[in-house]
Amino acid sequence: WDGWERRYKSTVTANLWADGAVMLGKLNMDEFAMGSSNETSYYGPVINPWRRSRLDTVVMPTTHQGDGGFVSAGGAKTQRTLDNAQLVPGGSSGGSASAVSAFLCAGATATDTGGSIRQPAAFTGTVGIKPTYGRCSRWGIVAFASSLDQAGPIARDVRDAAILLKSMASVDPRDTTSVDSPVPDYEAAIGKPIKGMKVGIPKEYRVDGMPQDIEALWQKGIAWLKEAGAEIVDISLPHTKYALPAYYIVAPAEASSNLARYDGVRYGLRVPGKDIVDMYEKTRAAGFGREVKRRIMIGTYVLSAGYYDAYYLQAQKVRTLIKRDFENVFAAGVDVILTPATPSAAFGIADEDMASDPVKMYLNDIFTVTVNMAGLPGISVPAGLDAKGLPLGLQLIGRPFDEETLFQTAHVIEQAAGTFQPEKWW
Numbered sequence: 001w002d003g004w005e006r007r008y009k010s011t012v013t014a015n016l017w018a019d020g021a022v023m024l025g026k027l028n029m030d031e032f033a034m035g036s037s038n039e040t041s042y043y044g045p046v047i048n049p050w051r052r053s054r055l056d057t058v059v060m061p062t063t064h065q066g067d068g069g070f071v072s073a074g075g076a077k078t079q080r081t082l083d084n085a086q087l088v089p090g091g092s093s094g095g096s097a098s099a100v101s102a103f104l105c106a107g108a109t110a111t112d113t114g115g116s117i118r119q120p121a122a123f124t125g126t127v128g129i130k131p132t133y134g135r136c137s138r139w140g141i142v143a144f145a146s147s148l149d150q151a152g153p154i155a156r157d158v159r160d161a162a163i164l165l166k167s168m169a170s171v172d173p174r175d176t177t178s179v180d181s182p183v184p185d186y187e188a189a190i191g192k193p194i195k196g197m198k199v200g201i202p203k204e205y206r207v208d209g210m211p212q213d214i215e216a217l218w219q220k221g222i223a224w225l226k227e228a229g230a231e232i233v234d235i236s237l238p239h240t241k242y243a244l245p246a247y248y249i250v251a252p253a254e255a256s257s258n259l260a261r262y263d264g265v266r267y268g269l270r271v272p273g274k275d276i277v278d279m280y281e282k283t284r285a286a287g288f289g290r291e292v293k294r295r296i297m298i299g300t301y302v303l304s305a306g307y308y309d310a311y312y313l314q315a316q317k318v319r320t321l322i323k324r325d326f327e328n329v330f331a332a333g334v335d336v337i338l339t340p341a342t343p344s345a346a347f348g349i350a351d352e353d354m355a356s357d358p359v360k361m362y363l364n365d366i367f368t369v370t371v372n373m374a375g376l377p378g379i380s381v382p383a384g385l386d387a388k389g390l391p392l393g394l395q396l397i398g399r400p401f402d403e404e405t406l407f408q409t410a411h412v413i414e415q416a417a418g419t420f421q422p423e424k425w426w
Helices: 011-018 094-101 118-124 158-168 212-227 240-261 276-287 290-303 308-331 352-356 358-365 369-374 403-417
Strands: 053-060 063-065 069-072 075-082 107-112 127-130 150-155 198-202 231-235 336-340 378-385 391-398
Touching (some): 011 107, 107 127, 212 231, 212 336, 212 378, 240 358
Antiparallel strands (some): 107 150
8 A cells, every 4th residue: 555664574674684785675476475477466467578589580682892892692590589478477476586587686585385486587587596494584474375485585696596595594583483593605505516416307297298398408407417427316206296286275275364364454455344244255355366365265165164174184194295205305315306497488478378277377386386395495597498588497406404505506507508688678
């Protein structure tokens, strides 16, 4: 609301300010962080700085100089032509990713419940890390799903992301889920060799319909790490296929509980009603957007009598199995896991296929939700462009509280892949 001033600030913001960071402003995001495209924002979607492009063949004319003096023989050359179609930046932290990608700022804060840092980073050619659950305080962050939410940075490169996370991370007595664990100097891990490191490649992340560009990029990432001295190991995470449906039970259930406090009684929007129940109903109907209402309804349904055991408890059991899969892989000596960050590049704003079927939108999280369900750290690093010139990211998943290894390995990929910038049109 116009003129509204905050009563307190988040711990991660306070930590950055204490270390001398300059805050330039607030950025757009999906409403209550519920979205994979930034299109559920109250203010409308952020536009991705990247544009699709196509390769055109241009015929060069033969030119002459003076009285027949030959200058060029003409011929043909190829050049990339930008498409004007507007693309989503990913969600929910699309504003953060777009601002960094467009060089409006050096870095940005973001949150990740099921991929909301890593997916926008992949869509915009930036670096985004979701730390281990408990590494950063959640104090001052509006809760979506309390057992999954975690703050982290989006930056232009791995080094900047490491510097930002070092500042953001801390134990906080106001957040009982924050862990009292020493915060390492993440920047010091960058540049260290990865010779002898075991990199796991999970077979379950090869999904039907995955674009060839994604598979080719994954193979490139494997080759880069192998060339740097890492040992590539095939692994299995057998319960991965259940992760997305389990996530979309657990997360809406927690959202339904967390958002119950927005009733118009103490603060925020209040729509008058004939009695208090009518006021509740009208306030929540007017105050929440369509996607938020959908998730509240899903969450309320799976928590209701008769369905709690069948859905919510089963999803929590699946979550335990997913966590155990990762524990078994890391116990077998794997240091880090390499996967694609997203199943596609950025898609168009108001994409008809996505708009007509919410499940298709939810599938954008297929490679990222397991990390949140298991409470692990994960980083997305830009690794290449697809055939249409859009950025693609690779994801690295690490042991709990071993973000150092992620930065160390991500830097190797970054150095091998080179840097990517959108062609300025704005």
